[in-house]
Amino acid sequence: MGINSRLSVGIHILALLEINKQGVNTSEYLASSINTNPTVVRKITGLLRNAGLVEVHPGVAGAKPAKEISEITLFDVYRAVNPDHEKELFSMHDSPNPMCPVGKNIQGSVEPHFKNAQRALEKELEKVTISDVVKNIIDKENARK
Amino acid sequence: MGINSRLSVGIHILALLEINKQGVNTSEYLASSINTNPTVVRKITGLLRNAGLVEVHPGVAGAKPAKEISEITLFDVYRAVNPDHEKELFSMHDSPNPMCPVGKNIQGSVEPHFKNAQRALEKELEKVTISDVVKNIIDKENARK
DNA sequence: AATATTGTAACAGAATTAATTACAAGTAGA
DNA sequence: TCTACTTGTAATTAATTCTGTTACAATATT
Structure with missing residues (x-):
């Protein structure tokens, strides 16, 4: 019973792409934040790519959101990572x-x-965007100081 | 990905208890309508009993709804069959x-x-009762004639 | 007592998930 | 060009869940 954790991983990836957009977001780096295996990240990133949500290219390090994150809803991510x-x-x-x-x-x-x-x-899920999640993460991070 | 079929089995059981209330609803009979094993039915029926939704007693054949079926929502059944x-x-x-x-x-x-x-x-799920489902089944059955 | 039913435990097979290993294909830079 | 690094993908594994199945104890009815 229950829904797999790929939505949470997908959200994590997209949020981190935004927050670390000045850096190079390799699958290894993303995996170290999520605490999983780089292959898992590449699999999910591939699903996000298929859905037009991220840009990533074979051989070239790093991924980026393919759209404004204020235009990506959690439902978009949910559909992307559950392609059937x-x-x-x-x-x-x-x-x-x-x-x-x-x-x-x-x-x-x-x-x-x-x-x-x-x-x-x-x-x-359609009501919430990655941008909303990112803002909240930043607020939470600031509140810790 | 997905939610187990126990909710659909639980609804089936309760609807059948109502529609066949003049008969004796043994686990074997229920199982033959659902097309599963009597033990599966007894397991689900046990969960419904724990939740106060059906009456059933060891050794005595048959089960009955423990409440008015208009007072049993699909969410009640959902919670009952997913006890954790x-x-x-x-x-x-x-x-x-x-x-x-x-x-x-x-x-x-x-x-x-x-x-x-x-x-x-x-x-x-809270908006729909077993009574709604039963009415719809009866309507569909009448429409076939 | 004999029979039938429910309750329950134990187990098997299938499916799903997440992690892991291995390696091919691609790019970038020395 | 060659080397190093990264992504893409297939195959495998272990853990979990789900559904069905068998077996049998406990209970009630006749």
């Missing part, structure tokens, strides 16, 4: 009994509610 | 680097947004 987006968030039990009035109709009766719930979650 | 409810829906990557300004603050900056998204999903 045809899959529904809630699983439905397979093949209920078509001989039973409940088995025959349950999926059609429940699916819309699952979709609504999923859509509500996605809409909430 | 302290766990957050979105996973966060572990132990980011506290030496990095982003690593140090990212979790605190992202967590509220994840909670908001999760809460939005839950609120949507």
Whole structure:
């Protein structure tokens, strides 16, 4: 049960690209901030690249946001790092009994509610941008002083 | 990625208890409608019992809703079948680097947004009752004739 | 007592996730 | 050009989760 941590990694990458934009953000550097393996970072960065969210080139060190971070929502990142987006968030039990009035109709009766719930979650993620997260990180960092 | 199918099974059970309330709803009968194993049904039914949603007794065949089904929301079922409810829906990557300004603050900056998204999903599930689902199943069944 | 049902533990197989290793392909600079 | 470094990607592993399955104890009914 639960949603994988790739969204949090994707957000971390994008926020760090912005905050360390004067530096060279190699996968190794990003990995050391996230505390994971550079290959993991490259995999996620590749998904972000496919979605048009970061610029990164084979052989050349460093990555950059491909858009204004105020234009990248958490939902954009969520979709980017979960590319098989045809899959529904809630699983439905397979093949209920078509001989039973409940088995025959349950999926059609429940699916819309699952979709609504999923859509509500996605809409909430759409409200927040990487820029919002970056501002908050900077505020928190200043408040520590 | 994704949420397990126990919610859909739990809804199926409760809807069937209502629609077949004149019959004796053994775990075997429920399982035949859901198309799963009676033990799976008993496990889920046990979770629903723990949450006060169904009545079921060792040794005595059949289960019944423990409340009016118009008072049981999909969120009630969701919570019942996912009893470790302290766990957050979105996973966060572990132990980011506290030496990095982003690593140090990212979790605190992202967590509220994840909670908001999760809460939005839950609120949507709270809007729908088992009674709504049952009515829809009956409507669909009548429409087939 | 005999029978049937629920409750529960234990286990297996599949799928997913995250980390890791290995290496090919590419770029940049000496 | 050659060397060093980086990204891209495939393959593998370990851990976890999920669903189904078997087995059996505990309980109730007849």
